[in-house]
Amino acid sequence: MKKIFILFFIIQTQVAFAQNAHLPVEKVWAERISSTQYLIKSADKTKWKIYEGELPRQMRWNSKARILKDSLIVEATPLQRKYFAAVYKKDTIIFSERRFFMEQSPNFRDLGGLKTADGKTVAWGRIFRCGDMGKLSDNDLQMIAQQNIKHVVDFRNEQEVAQSPDKYPANYEIKRVWTSISPSNDEGMKQLYVVMSNPNAMADDVERVFEGFYQQMPNNIKNYAPFFNTLLEANENESVLFHCTAGKDRTGLGAALILSVLGVPEETIIQEYYLSNRYTKYLANTGMLSQIKPAIANVLAGVQRKYIIASLNVIKAKYGSVINMLEQEIGLDQSKRQLLIKKYTF
Incomplete structure (x- = not known):
């Protein structure tokens, strides 16, 4: 039980840290919270459609989008970077982890x-x-x-x-x-x-x-x-x-x-x-x-x-x-x- 609590505390700390790891001017952002996970957050309640890709100009637009309501956990491969596209109406933002x-x-x-x-x-x-x-x-x-x-x-x-x-x-x-x-x-x-x-x-x-x-x-x-x-x-x-x-x-x-x-x-x-x-x-x-x-x-x-x-x-x-x-x-x-x-x- 103690080990589970410690692990939960570490994960929660990483998530809390990631929630603050962005610029105030950013509408949506991503942060690695572990070698195998991204946390995606938005500045408001906008329901962004999230697409993924390996490069900024190589988004998988034909794949099914995930909806970002408040936060979203995305699985990742260690040592490989992902890029994301957030789409809402006519607004499209390409982003990835800053740090x-x-x-x-x-x-x-x-x-x-x-x-x-x-x-x-x-x-x-x-x-x-x-x-x-x-x-x-x-x-x-x-x-x-x-x-x-x-x-x-x-x-x-x-x-x-x-x-x-x-x-x-x-x-x-x-x-x-x-x-x-x-x-x-x-x-x-x-x-x-x-x-x-x-x-x-x-x-x-x-x-x-x-x-x-x-x-x-x-x-x-x-x-x-x-x-x-x-x-x-x-x-x-x-x-x-x-x-x-x-x-x-x-x-x-x-x-x-x-x-x-x-x-x-x-x-x-x-x-x-x-x-x-x-x-x-x-x-x-x-x-x-x-x-x-x-x-x-x-x-x-x-x-x-x-x-x-x-x-x-x-x-x-x-x-x-x-x-x-x-x-x-x-x-x-x-x-x-x-x-x-x-x-x-x-």
Whole structure:
């Protein structure tokens, strides 16, 4: 009886977690609650017809649709991704899980499915973000290969790379691009190291330093140029993955930049950024963070809206917009932006 109760508790916890693992702007979403099950939820009581497929453009439209009333459990094959289509009257939404069910990378996410201001949608399965890739399991590596990820952009500094080199699938060709967004001697990084080693530091102190770190990151915006070059160079059947250590700060700004170029509204960008908070809190109990005060560790392991807003405000104050900054600093002109939109939206 005790084992049954524990199993029930675990399943209920996974379901509750999945119910919150979406963006407020999404009408319907899917989340893996185990290696063999998806939970599909909707934002209201709309009775969506749900179809399944192996790829976004390969839905099994001739199969019998399932009706989504509130929630729906769909069986899945381990290590294989499913896509879904939700249909209600003239509205059709293609979707899949945003966060992957990875064993050693809980913040591994797909930027697909986000709506742009002009009605387009960011393509699923083309741009991924994550944290440290040095601890990926064999199953995680298999998932990477199945997503046809052929380009990896690493935002970490020299020390981080040396401590945890990326792991890639065996006998699988990946082009790695390294571009340190915030070198270890960067002023923002220095301040973070100082506050982490201060036994008298309070949570508010860490938040102020973190906000300052985000205000500093736009000073290194040229270091994001290889990221955009990679996105421009990738073939239309290849996917791009970018990451740092936690997959939330340098990676979070990188996501905000490319989503801005693709035309995603700022509020949606902030919501996507904030989603990291649901997946990175575990970091407070790992590595160096496990050795400092829990209140400090929790701040360092999470994100806050004001952090990414601090970066965006610095950019707007100096350049007027993200688009202006990228054109002036890394030469991302209109023709290149249009190419990115063509490649990564539909």
